[in-house]
Amino acid sequence: MNLRKLLSHTVLAYPRTALVIAGLLSLLSVWVAIARLRFTSTHQALSSLSGRIGQVQERYNEAFGDPDQVVIVVEAADQEQAKRYAAVLAGRLEASADIEEVIYRFDLTSLEDHFLMYLTPQQLGDLRSKIEEHAALLNELSARPSVNRLFQLIHREISSALVGRLFTGFLGEEEEGEVKRPVELQPLIALLTQLEAWASGPRSYTSPWEQFMVEADENGDREGYLWSDNKQLLFVLATVRADTTSLIKFERPIHTIRQEIRSLQTRYPGVKAGVTGGPALEYDEVTAAQRDSGLMTAISLGGVALLVVLVFRSVFRPVMGLIALVMGVCWAFGFAAVTVGHLNMMSMVLAPMLIGIGMDYGIHLAARYEEERGAGHTVHESLEQAFEGAGPGILHAAITTSVGLFALLLTGVSVLQELGLITGCGLLLTLVSTFVVLPPLLLLWDKRPGMDSSAGRAVAAVEGHTIEVKIGEAHFPLPHLPKPPDFMEFWYRRPRTVLLLSAIATLAALYAMNRIEFDGNVLHLQAEGTESVDWELKIIRQSERSTIYGAILAESLEEVRTKTNALEALPSVSKVESIAMLIPEDQERKLMLARELKPFLAGVDLAKLPRPEPVDLDELLNTLQRIKAKMLTAEDAEKWTGKEKPPIEQMARVRRLVDQFERRLQQRGSAEVRRRLTVFQDKLFDDFYDKMSLLDRAVTSGPVQLDDIPNDLKKQFVGRDGSYLIRVYPRGDPWEFASQTTFVRELRTVDPDAVGDPVKGYEVISAMKQGYQQVGIYALIGVAVLFLVNLRDIRYFLLAKVPLLIGAIWIAGLMELFQLKFNLANLIIIPLIVAPGVENGLLIIHRFREEGEAAILPKSIGKGVALSSLTTMIGFGSLLIAHHRGASSIGLLVTLGVGAVLVVSVIVLPALLTVVARRPLKQAVLGSGFRAEHAPGYVEPSAQNMEQETIVNSKEK
Template sequence: MKITQRMAKLAEYFALHPRWVLGLTLVLTIIAGWAAQQLPIHTSRQALLPQNTEVAQRFNDFLQNFGAASDLIVVLEGAPRSELESFANDLAARLRAEPEIGRATSRLDMTFFLNHAYLLLPNEGLDKLSALANNPIAIDGGLEHNLEKALNWSRKNSPSVGTDIELQTAEAGLNLATFFLEQWRRWLFAETVPEDLDWNRLLEKSSVGGMTDGYFASHDGGMLFVFVHPKNASGNFEHLGPFVDKVKRVSANLIDLSQTAGHTPPTVGLTGLPALEYEEYVNIRQDIKFVTITSASLVAMLILLVVRSLRWAALIFIPMGIGVLWSLGLALISVGHLNMITAAFIAILFGLGADYGIFTTSRIAEERRAGKPLLEAIGAGIGSSFTAVLTAGGASLLIFGALSTVDFPGFSELGIIAACGVLMILLSTWLVQPALYALLPPKLRVDSSPKPGLSPAASTKSLTGFPKLLSLTLVILAIGTAVFGGLKGFAADFDYDVLAMLPEDSQAAYYQRRMVEESDIQPEVIIFTAQDMDEARRINREAGKLKTIAQTQSLTGLFPEDADHRLRQAESIGETFSRSDYRKQLAELEHEGLSSTSFELVKAILANSTTIIDQAQEQAFSAGHVSLVESLENIREQLRAIAAQLKSDDPLSRARSESFLRALISGANDGLDIVDQWHQARPLIPEKLPPALRERFFANDGTIAVYAFPAKTVYDPDNLDALIQDVYSISPHATGFPTTQQAFAKAMVASFSRGTQLSLALCLLWVMAATRSPLGFTLAALPLLIGGGWMLGLMALSGIRYNYANIVALPLVMALAVDYGVWFSYRWRELKLHSPFQVSLTVGKAIGLAAGTSLAGLGAITLASYRGVSSLGMSVTIGLLCCLTATLVVNPAIGQLLDYKRNR
């Protein structure tokens, strides 16, 4: 007995005992529903990455030792700098009190760094301080007397820049002079008197900018960044969600309090990898819920609209829904969880699963119209459609099964769950549908399409087929454009930008792009690990020289090789300064202030400054020191602007200049306070670091972390490759998001290429074995190949680039659209007496409805807010429309050319 006959008998048996079958189905469905409820969804990106690679192992080791590899970054802007700083400090303090927060940092502890400045200063700086301590400068006679001496010197002496002074010393002196002139000019021209000197301007010239106020800021200071570290470093949403929500809630509450107190609250935004993953999960979860409900509703409405029978719609939809639920239950056993990719695939199963029910019910209806009793018609319909449905379903199962063999877990798990889904829906169709049909047989409507086995003698000539020349032209054109489209599509660029897949209004993506453009800080950070301080120093030194690195962060400066020598020198400097009379001199200057006489002397000195600068520039130019010439020209401009303002007789000029003098004196006193403490300096060890610094840079096992911020976006493959090449040249043990991003991209693209090729090969071999004839194989396979080529070409022409979400579109189209050609091929051979057009009309309703259900589900996906998901829906929709057109328009012409018996 043939297998089709066995299936017919089995279907009749199920139809004869529907209650037993449905009772068993109910038990299995309840079990599957329970299992589906136990199915966890792994929301971390790490769940998509291969965990058996060296890159993943290094990253996991870092997470185990240090916690999260990326902080949530709170961006503050849109308020005066003082308000931003106050808000940042209050926010960090409030966050540190929350149980979900590991640490929150708004600024570095500058007191700690200043107290240990002897470890950070260049050796030349320490030597100058030592000389200043041992040979104190005496300021005798008061300010007026010393200004008179300076004026006399300016009239009689010429500078010696570039002659007997070392170039480095000259540059340092000019930088210092430029800084003080810039600050003086700032005092003169500001709307309100500045509160303090902006020491950042001086330290930036020494490559240690940001070390005075300690805030993490953009280049223009308009944005401040607060770094928040989670208590639980897991990337799963059960921990990530409450963490981000708490930061949002605390920020919102602080904004309300700030407004109530009459302050200007800043605009608050979140970015960094935790914010990206949070937005990604929230949007995908919302999209899955929306798409699942919408696609199921659209599929049901479409089926109901086309068949115009509630019972008929139930016969298609219920077995499909049961199969989907069974597949979720089986996923608990086969994979054990869902990830972001497999969770989104459930909506697609609704469209795919409906195809089989549509094909089988259409054949049962044909048998009933032919006059067969209900049970016999059910058996005959299931039996006659079994081979076609098995061929189509088997091809889809093999396509997804091929994906399960790739190394990229995101694809392999999709392959396993999708293959199980296809299998469960097939079993549900063959088991449940006959029983349901027996209980709920739909009423038959008059069908004007040709009946199987009947002569089409009444057909007009217009329904016989295409003219031969037109058929040949159509087929050649279809194949040619498909080949062209395939070549264009496979040559299309891949979009590696993860940010482009987020919603258009993504806050995290917006601020992340701005951070890359407007600061030296990126959320995507390279992390070097060292086993001792010597290695950490080497890494920090070499990484700082790379053009691909904008900035490094480490504590190696606090642990120099000559720390013991520096400690002894600092003790000596502190003790000597404590015995000096510098404080007395500063107190006298502050008491004296800037008198009218002193102010006039200052103006006279400024008037002589042009001649001095001219002579200095000539000497520097003669010595070939171009950089000194440029620095002197900058000083000239500053002096010119200050002199012009002082000559304007503005009454505020002297008051502002005196205020500037007092700011200088205050800064000098602060410096003396710090140096005085050095005589009590003690050796620094990691255990004595502030907790925030120690936890960030030192692990419990002694591993030392060095952080490096990329100079350019890591979502450009050329930038990323150059960065990783440089990074691994320094340390092959480096980790961080950019390293996993590169591995992620390479694994995904390689898996896509291998999986797609294997899927296509297995699909074609299966169809060839099932059809067992060149004509049957051609009619079944060519629509898929032609439609796939058209799809790739249209994607390339319309500018749709591959990304991490829609890269799986081609295998999905193969699995979804293989049904069309297979069903057409089997029906072509069954309807031997019908013309090509008549065959197309007969099978067109079933294939059109099957395609419509898939398009309904995918149409809902295109509406997703997460652009990665919507691009997948758009790509698959294009592919299905192309395959449907190839099946119903091109396939009749192919059959007409190849099936010469039918044409006689």
């Protein structure tokens, strides 16, 4: 049974039944889509892996979990303020039910007694030299602690040239004042700075004993805070709870975090904070996509409706076509909800694509139907003739386009397979809705009383007038067919010139193909100004790190250390984190060196440490002035006899600090300054007691064991299965595909089973690039086979592929002209461009053959080709308003591509057909002297038309 008989025995025989069933199916599809369809982010869409790497990733997830963790970035000029802000924010977030865990620092108190194990043997040797050199000073301070005594001992050691490396070194000189060597005065400067600051008012205490005991922890690493490499950014890690029942599963936790950050702005005006990390990136992307999708659908549907109404100069028939299209789109979304269950940054173009391409089928069918009605056929006959004439071309075009999309199923990439399934089936569903819904609507509308008669005559179109066809008592306005613009007529009359210029343009576009670039950075797809993206980029710029990292699993500590050493030698690696950072190497040797410190601490009686003596300001000022007198001036430096120059600038600063303290003493008064310095002195010697006690415990402690590591820190690097995790941070931008490629390849030289987000990104992006290349090949092969089966003529086969092949080449030139790059989103143009290329070529060739190779094609096919391309451009053009830059790039590239195919279809292909037909342009003259061949899609009157009586009612526009 052919398409015409199938239509007559089903939808035309039972039009109301068909519409009721289609309507119920549409309502069911909408309900299913609302209940089940979700949006997913780019990261989630690209997260699936297969094969060996997928197995390792699964093992990693089982061992360490895959928590939904956001990164809150705190930026402040004052590190202490950043710490206070992080503590307050963490406390607030921990009280939220949407936050599982908050970490901004690790408690390292369990490792304090082992701090000597984290020093190098050289540092341990330096520490021994310091303690041995200053044993007398330590003993005297422990027996008589006070600020006065401390500065007296400093002055004494300066004078006796015994200070050596106290606080990493002061001056060394003979009693006569002869300077022997330059020294480092920064520790003394730090002590004087605090002394002067406390004299002016209470301040936060900073320990000077760190530099005496061991190298100063200037970076604050031993405090356990999560700083960036440059210490400009402090990180707060928050594990959030996803609401799987919500359309946007991270909405509540992200909203909670951002609300708390806003509430702290007035309390900490000098602090900036923002949220990034996987859940934040996903939330921002999904929110933007969801916000844009409704508007894009409305714009595409409204734009297509307006275009069709204006061109057909009628409202009812275009509205019927839109009703059929909307039903098909509803079916497609219901199908997507049942089969896939979600849309992502690429499949979010489903609605604009179906509206833009799916409307083509209704346009071609309605255009042919109006042509048949104009020829005097009844409604039923016109529908059958429309299906008989336009149906095969529409069907073949839809199947061929779907084959191009179904080729995505062969790529092996899940995100592309999902895209191919829902778009390919979606197009077929819109085709079904066109065949099942549109004919009953036209039949019921046009068969109303007084709207149908077997008698009638056809008319033609005259420029400047609306021509009506009278069939019985009914009047049917034909679509207005204006005279083509002069420039179009110019090209129609010069086919060889057209072919020459198109050949030149094609060669230029082929040259431009070599300059097309690919941008694999998924951050570039998101909306500009997105908070999570901006903070992610700031992390990368300021610390050469990111929130994502490579992951390598090891079975033993020895393997961890071996791989860590190899990884740190790689040029693309910025930093390596593992349990090896917490369990030092060569602990036996370090224990021996630590034991050698014990005798030098024997004279420090920490059990009987007395309270500090009262501060004597006069004595303190006298001691400081004596220290000041030993600081060389610039003139004294000229007499320097040592090999190295003295630290003149530091000496000058010591003098300035002593002078400032003296002025502060005069301004504040002795009583006030004494009270404040007493507080400072208590803190100073409480700290001295703590540091000496810590050192006493450290020299007798054992090696660091795995059980000594804090649990919250240990679980970061030791899995549930006992495996060890090595985190590898790339030096370059891990979101850039070029640096990502280098990083992953170098990572695999150490361990081929490396996983992590950069590896997943590299694998999926590489697979997608390869998949799209395969799609291009598969689509060309599939289209070629279908073309040959349908056309059965090599000449027509080649001609029908002209719009697709030449248009695809021209797209390359347009990309170079508009400085566009391919990305993960707009690569979808490869299968999508098949739709207009296939439809235009097939429909033009089908009608060309049907008209006996007439050089000028009938009006219905000309209007159909132009309208189908324009509706596709409007459908995808709606994506240009998207905040999501990936969706916007799809809209721009597909719009340009379909425009290129349209130009090839209406200019280049007719020129080729003119040459192939080898017939002169036929001329026919209608009333008022209008030349019929000037009308696009002119159709010669048939014998049947000539036998009918024509009744023309001419009306001025």
